[in-house]
Amino acid sequence: MNRLTKIYKRLLKKHGHQGWWPLINKGGYHPRDYNLPVSDNDRFEIAIGAILTQNTNWNNVKKALINLNNNSLLNAEQLLECDEERVKKCIKPAGYYNQKTKYLKNFTRFYTQLKNPPTRSELLNIKGIGKETADSILLYAYKQPSFVIDAYTKRIFKKIGVLKGDESYEKIKELFENNLPKDYKLYQEYHALIVEEGKIQD
DNA sequence: TTCCAGGCAATAC
DNA sequence: GTATTGCATGGA
Numbered sequence: 001m002n003r004l005t006k007i008y009k010r011l012l013k014k015h016g017h018q019g020w021w022p023l024i025n026k027g028g029y030h031p032r033d034y035n036l037p038v039s040d041n042d043r044f045e046i047a048i049g050a051i052l053t054q055n056t057n058w059n060n061v062k063k064a065l066i067n068l069n070n071n072s073l074l075n076a077e078q079l080l081e082c083d084e085e086r087v088k089k090c091i092k093p094a095g096y097y098n099q100k101t102k103y104l105k106n107f108t109r110f111y112t113q114l115k116n117p118p119t120r121s122e123l124l125n126i127k128g129i130g131k132e133t134a135d136s137i138l139l140y141a142y143k144q145p146s147f148v149i150d151a152y153t154k155r156i157f158k159k160i161g162v163l164k165g166d167e168s169y170e171k172i173k174e175l176f177e178n179n180l181p182k183d184y185k186l187y188q189e190y191h192a193l194i195v196e197e198g199k200i201q202d
Numbered sequence: 203t204t205c206c207a208g209g210c211a212a213t214a215c
Numbered sequence: 216g217t218a219t220t221g222c223a224t225g226g227a
Contacts, residue, residue: 020208051209053208053209054208054209054210055206055208055209055223056207056224057226058207060225063224063225064224092224093224093225095222095223095225096223097222097224098222099210099222099223100222100223127210128209128210130210130211131209150208150209151209152208191208194208199208
């Protein structure tokens with residue numbers, strides 16, 4: 001068994017199944033249920049949450065998602081029609097609300113014309129969606145085995161000597177994907193466990 | 203009070 | 216390609 005797999009098993013034993021991505025109308029986290037999302041609305045909610053959580057605490061994102069939901073804006077058509085001021089007001093708790101409102105609109109415009117699951121490069125062409133957000137959408141909204149790299153990943157794996165610290169995002173992503181089975185369930189759980197572990201680091 | 207969280211685009215070199 | 220900076224709220 002390779003090192004990355006061993007680390008995964010240790011993290012799973014320590015923290016348990018995480019149940020990402022949380023969905024506000026499905027009781028939040030859903031440990032051991034890898035079937036979600038099952039609807040277009042759920043996929044949309046995940047993508048919106050992925051944009052809102054950029055450099056922001058999930059607790060603040062949750063407030064924003066609830067505000068959007070209460071305004072019937074967790075729906076692509078409605079969100080696209082909605083004027084920017086109302087969207088800004090809803091997502092204010094998530095921070096960066098001016099630029100994130102534009103990011104949400106940009107993604108939603110793309111999303112409403114989508115007929116098949118998006119590709120990574122299509123997502124990266126949207127202003128407001130970078131590598132981590134694109135990979136999160138692919139992995140959690142579309143069940144594609146695209147490993148998500150974030151600040152915690154770099155920090156934790158540098159600390160234990162797997163990374164030097166100067167590797168690029170794509171390089172780290174390749175390291176994980178080349179040393180793990182291409183299984184979206186494993187990728188989902190692993191990334192969530194890394195975040196959980198990262199939260200309790202010094 | 204200060205610090206920072208499930209990043210990104212724009213800009214400069 | 217890599218480094219720096221502005222963006223913003225709420226909780227610790």
